Amino acid sequence: MAIQRITSPAAPEPPPERWSNCLLVDGVAYVSGMVARGAQGEMPTGMDEYEQAKAIFGKIKGLLEAAGGSMADVVKITVYVVNIKNNVKVWAARREFFKGNFPASTLVEVRALASPEILVEIEAIAHIGKGVR
């Protein structure tokens, strides 16, 4: 079966010819680095890492559910932050979306994300339907 594009009302679509938020193939969902921009592209001004990560995980959850899966199916996340001293804020958000065996994770501090208001970007890989519910 060919690669399928997955969309969800939870995750605003980018303009054409940029990227897909999520592609599904061979039972594996690849989720783009997601940020906490709003439904109309609004910057996440004033939102800290906890709030941004929560918004991002909400988008990832919506995409995975649209793919027929759930957050339990996530096997790997990569978290990019601009201030690693606030990593505990990302962890706090993560605890609200996962239970049992958390995904394999990498978290690094990069120099910049797409705009200064964006403090966190998170990408994910999930094997749909393979999580322990």
Add this chain to the structure above:
Amino acid sequence: MAIQRITSPAAPEPPPERWSNCLLVDGVAYVSGMVARGAQGEMPTGMDEYEQAKAIFGKIKGLLEAAGGSMADVVKITVYVVNIKNNVKVWAARREFFKGNFPASTLVEVRALASPEILVEIEAIAHIGKGVR
């Protein structure tokens, strides 16, 4: 079937015992972070992000074709830049290599790549033969 190493004239091979440009296993091609160095290792001096990204996508295309696939099979790219303000230049190059559903993508600004002349590094995952042609 065991992991296969994929090579292409489009992508100069590294010295021994460094990395493989592309490995193929279970129908999945993993492409290393590629940069715009020339066939003899020349630095991409004077090439901007558009030109470097174009050279890089050309290498990835060559590798995927050598693996029996195409750019349509790419499900995820990760783009590392040293000046995220020039991300539109990478996007411009990307539009020349993809159509339809673009790959899931992450783009972050790191502090440095292998040498100061290198402005962009791009890695990719592709599920060979699964793209919509």
Add this chain to the structure above:
Amino acid sequence: MAIQRITSPAAPEPPPERWSNCLLVDGVAYVSGMVARGAQGEMPTGMDEYEQAKAIFGKIKGLLEAAGGSMADVVKITVYVVNIKNNVKVWAARREFFKGNFPASTLVEVRALASPEILVEIEAIAHIGKGVR
């Protein structure tokens, strides 16, 4: 078969509700970004990139063996360093753990890792049992 968490005495487990060092699903092992912290969480103070990378690859090896595989099964590694000028030190460690076709690799300099003593972080993807022995 559902996602399985893989553990090994070689790689100290994180506290609960943080991440899994390694998850295995559909024959693919996803290894978290590993660092050279000691068995009791000790910082790798005084260890250079070579020593840290060697400690990290030792952890990855232990996890993959616990998953029924080996370092030959690694198809992709991503290496995050804080001083890319020392990348040859990481390469030196890598040569002690791989032979034949090295994994596809990406190596970038980020601004910071989890603490200042940590100079290297490495994540890996392996297709268990698919390496050329």
